[in-house]
Amino acid sequence: MTIVEDAKAGQITEAMKVVAEVEGLEPEFIRRGIAAGRIVIPTSPYRDVKLCGIGEGLTTKVNASIGASSDIVDLDMEVEKAKAAEAAGADTLMELGTGGDFLGIRKAVCEATSLSVGSVPLYQAFITAAKRDGSIIHMTEDDLWHATEEQAKLGTNFMAIHTGINNIVLDRLKAHGRYGGICSRGGAFMTTWMLHNEKENPLYSDFDYLCEILKEHEVVLSTGNGMRAGAIHDATDRAQIQELIINSECAQKAHDKYGLQVIVEGPGHVPLDEVEMNVKLMKSMSGHKPFYMLGPLVTDVSPGRDHIVTAIGAATSASHGCDFLCYVTPAEHLALPNKEDVIEGVKTSKIAAHVGDMVKLGKRxxxxxxxxxxxxxxxxxxxxxxxxxxxxxxxxxxxxxxxxxxxxxxxxxxxxxxxxxxxxxxx
Incomplete structure (x- = not known):
């Protein structure tokens, strides 16, 4: 049984007890939250992790993202960044590498940290196809499933998966246009593949099969946000909202039918006066699933200090009910973060989480x-x-x-x- 199925059956697991103690709450509160889909606890059958509860009524958590790029592949640096992120107070880690040995680097990162580790298997599938066949357009459905299962077996216990990009979303995107284009790497990969091959997104069309893989390996589904805005003037546009509708439907099906834990990801660049609206819209449409805010960056004109820009938006979003923040480092939009950037990003976002919880939870x-x-x-x-x-x-x-x-x-x-x-x- 999954932890969701245990919760629905009235069973309080050891993981629920641990999270309840950390949060200063009753285990029954955690059980009810998981049963209803409002709380998740990423776990893994392949590695022991520091248990972390994410969701309504809990303290706001901070994720740190690391990973090699096609320009800089340095295993030792990625391991060092993983350790630095944990020491700085990150609650989870995402390994988002797009260069080097995908599995070797992720295995080393998982072994170097006790945190829950997330990934985007789509990256591996598309880049493997590009190296093998010369272009991302040659990615196959089997490449996606293979990458997802391989990464799950390493102990990757939550995954950002772009289930919400379908042909209806692309129609909205093309009809409406964008000032800042697509900033999501996963969104860029998948839309390009769909348009060239004139096919539906397999993560949407074969969603049931995806859920079976995730359930087998106890992976938390984080519905990827491929249509998030990369410029504040694109915030809350038609493509973003259409993707949210699809993601919310997928999240409900994954939780209700398959007993999966689900997180719903939210937009990136959002002006300050739209942050509250986005949080409440996401929460309402997803049935109050844990909300993972990517940023939000509330202005586009401060490269080099985007960690501060994000802290402003993150504190605001947390105060209005966001559960999970993705840090941003000073290197955002400029370069691959180094160890110092990672530390600064984590500590700045932890301040934002604390400020949000002062309002959301009254923790003063x-x-x-x-x-x-x-x-x-x-x-x-x-x-x-x-x-x-x-x-x-x-x-x-x-x-x-x-x-x-x-x-x-x-x-x-x-x-x-x-x-x-x-x-x-x-x-």
Missing amino acids: DQDLAMGRARRDLDWEKMFNLALDPELARQIRTERASADEDACTMCGDFCAVKIVNQNYNLAK
């Missing part, structure tokens, strides 16, 4: 404790409460004040110290 105890620690000039407590204790300690140490209580920002005229010496505002 840590902030309250920090406020009191600052009032009391308790620096050690401040460091311990910080989302990045090492950075906070480093900055204070490097720029230490002669006064152990104060900092070099205010020096002798520290507002908090002046007040504390004259009256008590403790609360």
Whole structure:
């Protein structure tokens, strides 16, 4: 039985108990959420993973994406990035390599981390076809199924699969046009293949077979977002919404008929005033499946600081009910991320997740404790409460004040110290 089938049968599994303890909730809450399709716990029969609950009522989780490219293939660097992402606080990892030995790199990454690892098997299928036959248009249906099963057996426990791109979506795309084109690599691969071969997307037409593979290997289906906007002026357009309709229908079928855990992926570039609408639309149409927000980037004009752009959108989306955030690094739109980019991306998105949870879940105890620690000039407590204790300690140490209580920002005229010496505002 799958974990969904166990949940529907009223069985509380060990995984549910572990997630409940981490989240500070009752196991029955987790069971009901999984049974209803509102919560997922990625697991794998092939490797032990750090259990992570994603969905409604749980803290917002952050995914870090790594992977070699056709220009840079460095196994040691990818392993180092995987370890750095976990150390920085990532909740899950996606290995999205498009260069080198697909299975060898992914196997090494899975062995290097205890996190749940996701992938996009479509990449392997299309690139294998291009190397074998000279073009992605020669990809076969069997290439897709083979890649999916191979990656599942490595212990890849959630997969972004582009089920929602079908001929109706392409009609919407062609009729409406786009300012920024298609930014999804999976979307570009599949639409090109469909148009050239005049065939339907196998991931849609043979969706039942796909579900059988995923069920056999206990893989969480994350419905890929091939029509996400790559420019804010394309946000919430007809192609994106049509794909969401199809993905929502596929998600329901996968959960109800096959007992699969399902995540629904959401759009990438979205102006700030459309973020709330997108979150609520995704949640409503998908039956409140866990929502995985790719970004969102709320402006297009800040390459080099897109991790900050994303943090703005991610905090907003999390506050309105998004469950799962895909980090963005400073290298987005510019280059393959290095280890430092990965660390910066994870830590920035963790701040966004925390800010969102302050609203979504009302989780403000840590902030309250920090406020009191600052009032009391308790620096050690401040460091311990910080989302990045090492950075906070480093900055204070490097720029230490002669006064152990104060900092070099205010020096002798520290507002908090002046007040504390004259009256008590403790609360």
